[in-house]
Amino acid sequence: MSESPNIYLNDPDPLSVLLTRLDLKAEVYVNGDFCGAWAVDTGGSKRIPFHLIGAGSAWLHFEGQEAQRLTSHDLVVFPNDAHHVISNSKIAPSPEQVNAPMTNDGEVTNVVCGFFEFRNPILFPILEALPQVVVLNSGAELAGNRIEFLISQMLNELQHERPGFYTAIDQMAFLIFIEMIRQQIQSGALDKGLLSALFDARLGKALNAIHQSPESHWTLERLAEKAIMSRSTFADLFSKTVGITPMKYLTKWRMNQARHMLKTTQLSVSQISERSGYDSEAAFRKAYRNTLGEPPGAVRSK
Incomplete structure (x- = not known):
């Protein structure tokens, strides 16, 4: 009789071990409809902010880059907490307009905001090799079906607010973070750093x-x-x-x-x-x- 195969998951992979040891947390804290003139910047919180365009469109303003249009289901992550602006206009807003009250007129854009955070503080940034901004466009092949599926499920939970949806959306954000890292590795964007070594x-x-x-x-x-x-x-x-x-x-x-x-x-x-x-x-x-x-x-x- 042949020896039975090992059916227990008792040999976790390197990325799973690291994320567990560093106690990665994901949290969604904004699901809002923005209209008129508006501009937000959630950088500088010492966490890893992200924005998801649920519906409509917006513009990403990032130092050193041209304004980039974002559309429904596009996801933007800032691995090293860089300052940025998401706004309604291709024209970069003035500092006084950032995080100011919206004007409540014009087209509506649904924006979901959240952050990732390592609750066990680390001595060195594991995400330092990642770009300052990662944009996963919903229509691009790089985004992949898995991220699109998770985004759709998150937006569905936010829309229907069934019991347990608070926990569900945070767990989906956690999974999106893992998929984002996988996509960066698979795209060849990372050829050095701790994450590259883990893979x-x-x-x-x-x-x-x-x-x-x-x-x-x-x-x-x-x-x-x-x-x-x-x-x-x-x-x-x-x-x-x-x-x-x-x-x-x-x-x-x-x-x-x-x-x-x-x-x-x-x-x-x-x-x-x-x-x-x-x-x-x-x-x-x-x-x-x-x-x-x-x-x-x-x-x-x-």
Whole structure:
């Protein structure tokens, strides 16, 4: 009798592990009909804003780019929280007109606004390799059927407001975020950075090992074995793709998790040191200070 196949989902992929560890949250907070003269900018919130044109049309104004027309089901995401303006006119509004009351006349445009946020603060931006603005046009092949389906379902939930729709639209926004990242990778827009490494079949295995078990006594050789590569080839590819060496990345990830534990638990520094993979509390304190520029206790005194 042949051995039964493994039917349990007990080996999560690298992107799923990272998003879970960083506690990604998606929230929709505006579903509004804008008419007349109007202009909005939701940048500068230290989150990842997005806008969805539910119906009608609008214009995207972004520094260094020509105004871009947006139509029904177009989605705009600002991965690094860049300032921007969505308005009714191709002509860029003055600063005084941005976020001012609308004039309530003329054509109506439905705009859905929301944000993505990592609730476990990170030491380095995982989205830094993405463009400052990502526009997924509903009619473009790149947008894909999956994103169009999710957008349609979100708008349907907002229209009918059935019980549970608040949670449903946030979960759909979460799924749209994942699809947006997939599309950026598949389009070839990303050839470096942490996200690109996560999608690499070899580097992803090593990153998964770090993210899932930062307390393990990882060495360059052990991580290279996870990636099924020679030590030198692994170190070179990792550094070129991610931007830092594997061991420096390991330290940064450990300190990120240590800071999170310091802020959210009552564990002692000694206990956190051990859970961060350090046999010596003194070595942990030194690594923490060198990485974050302050001693571990400073987090709890703020």
